[in-house]
Amino acid sequence: MHRISSVCIAAGFLSQTLATGVVEFPLSKRDASGAQSDIARGMLVKRDPSTVEESVYDVLTWSNGGAYYTNVSVGTPPQIQTVILDTGSSDLYFDARSASACTEPRTDSNSCRGGTFDSSSSSTYKTTITGGFNTSFGDGSTATGDFGTDVVQIGDVSLQNVQFGVARDVDSTTGFAIGLMGLGYSFNEASENIYPNMPEVLVDAGAINSRLYSVFLNDVGDATGTILFGGVDTSKYTGDLTTLDLIPQGIETTDGETVNYVYEFVVAVTALSTTANGKTTSVFSSGDASGQSYQNTLPVLLDTGSAAWTVPSSIYADVAALIPNLDDYGNCPCASADADISLTLTFGAAVPITVPVRDLVVPVYDAQTNVQNQTTNGEPLCTFMLSPGQENEDQPFLTLGDAVLRSMYVVFDLDNGQVSLAQAAVNTSTSASTSAAGSSVKIVPKGPGGLAKALGSSAVKSAAGNSYSIAPMVSTTANFALSTVGTAVGTATGTAAIPTEAAVSGTVGSGSGGNGGTATTAGASASSSKKGAAAAVRVPVFEGAGIVLGLVVLGGMGLGGALAI
Template structure:
């Protein structure tokens, strides 16, 4: 069995769609397109907590429910026994085909009352990586491949300074449990003229106050758009982009506008975002054809959207913005490190990149980069790379769960393919972003090649991943918007359980 899952920094559980789920028995628009997990086909799978122990929902109304189980899981060339994950026996996909998910957030936010080691903790606990840390490079919208690197940093994937920011504490719990930072300044450059939209916000818990101009945001690789408070959208975005209609759509010719957004995060680092990443084509979810906007233009979606208050004090900042960023998610130290993402030309042609392993403890990133190229500039957090001043959600270890986690080198690497070759046929995306017309499922495992990541002995394990495209309803009932999340290739071997 081989599967793909969305890699999601905004959630914490690993789960697969069950082969027995009613949704996965169909071949329609909302069927299971990333492959399915069949407990009957694994001699090593066992139930940890029966249904509905795993019960989760998402912002688009999609839900998944079922038991928690354990089996053998593999990422790249690493094989780990007794990894816990959810099996979605009931799947409700509201905005596109169903696909499993690997949550990479703090285990504090798992969809269960009994917290367990999730994937970042499993990799750390087994010694595959030194700390709960991973870095993400989504790549341009026109490309179909991005990367996630567990335990390390690829210095070829960004340009300029890599700047570390302390994560903002949760407004409700008061602790570090989600990847929250602030957008303190926003400006727009069009035809050589720069206009400040808002500026001078706080990079502290003061940003949660209504009187502060900064926007607290959750960096969420599982979301396509930047959800912005309605008041900010009305005051700053709508007047700046008058061609966006009431459905959030526009003519695709605006993708070529010489307009750039400049976002400053944490009052420390400014990132440039081109219109071609914010304005994306949409397709009819039935015919797979572009949706017309006028007689001569196709329709595109504008991926900055007005949103109702969440009740948590922040909104999500998704892939429309994140693909212009190289992001290091450092769970152990409660920090985010950001840089301008490299273009294809900047990133170079080496498939292995320039990977450095990050040691554990405060200052690990600084130590790792000191061994890299002298041209790499690093800016530590205001805390001078010392411990976060706010409490960080603790590591859940196998020992605390009386769980025997053992990592070994797999006989063959899972997920070495990149691009559309790594995706099961039913969920495959062509070069122009249109969903392939294939049956649901598919083995996704015919492509070979690639290095599958760095060696585990270096302390940095890289999962071979691709950027997949997922539909989401946008503006009209028969339209589909192609999202932009990272998707990892999974494999499940008979008698071996799940190999991710």
């Protein structure tokens, strides 16, 4: 999901509050533990900086191509919330229990599926900006309400005074209403008053050294991956990491001057090739040795909140021609996923990433029944996770979502305006690692070159350092008071992380409270138990003044925000 807005740089917008440690969430696609957190019982444990793990998981029956979710809790006593994990936006928000969409029956196509927050039931909630939260989405949906602060728990870390939006009016036009955790630069928040978002809260609270985290989505057939705040897990990728500078965008300062500024995760794809049945064909090659240009490259936003990769129509046509039995709507029999086809994308003229076709051809489910749709011939129906689109003057890049990110290990370094990339080592364990000697988890120190210091200079091909201005941290006097809680939120992994109501039809599971409980696969294929969609139509993505939520079905650009169709 991507937010577009007019932004200006205010003078003095800089804070370098730094600390130590690592915070880790395993990524899967949605867990709904109803276990009462120890924070509700007053059992806070002093925390040494190390790791914090959460399950982030893929609910494929709720959205086309799936979306990556994590669980947090909010309030005292804690209320479990499921949120989409989104590197393409910056705000944390939850759907209010009083929102009309959240009072509808669970069977309704626009109901709340990620849990709801009842602020009146929390003894620690405070409204900070009445009516200050206002988010709009690419399909015309909106979420509006207040900004407030409360205790937020992620993994086994409890943080006080965290600001977030409370969506008291949710107009979900095309799908289920679900909250969101934006992990982009706070500079790009949907608020007139920029505030510390989750990466910055973790820094200010002393949990991590700097605004840096690593994302590992894992193979398309795996339910869970990890996000590791403050460090890198060397077991989750192959080869060396290569660091690229993020590409800046021109914005206007408060004195009317236009400057180039880094505030989104935009990098350039400088080459693309396909390999089919052993034959490799170049689709395009930019010839840009620097990999740092919007010209003659494919600039892309690395966006975990989007499912598909949106490409120019000419490139879409070249690649789509290889997919067996692909129709004009981007649909095909699921057997097409078995074809001997792969794509190789080169990022920044330096990092080749290979994506197998099985990550690009995914099943389509009926969102109301969780039953996989079929072709007219009675075969299981799938959709192709590339989508044709075009850059425009206001957005000179396209969105690269989970279909490609699953094949990548990505280190998002907000402080230094860089990302570091490598081929993902899929199907590896997602259990939490410790920072002890010999562990695969390496804590990254603050400052330029921190990754090389953590891993050794020979294990990182580093850029010299981004010479453009980088969106800084928000200066704040808030006390985020970090504590460790004995019972972590959202620790389930694999199929155990998938709630019963989101499980593919034909699976069994037992509810564990919260938003539906867990499920285990029984008699479903690996692909069909891991993929999903909600409707068999294409929907164009429109972009407004607020957050742009590319909610698209069947090969669409984006998923996430408050809604997943």
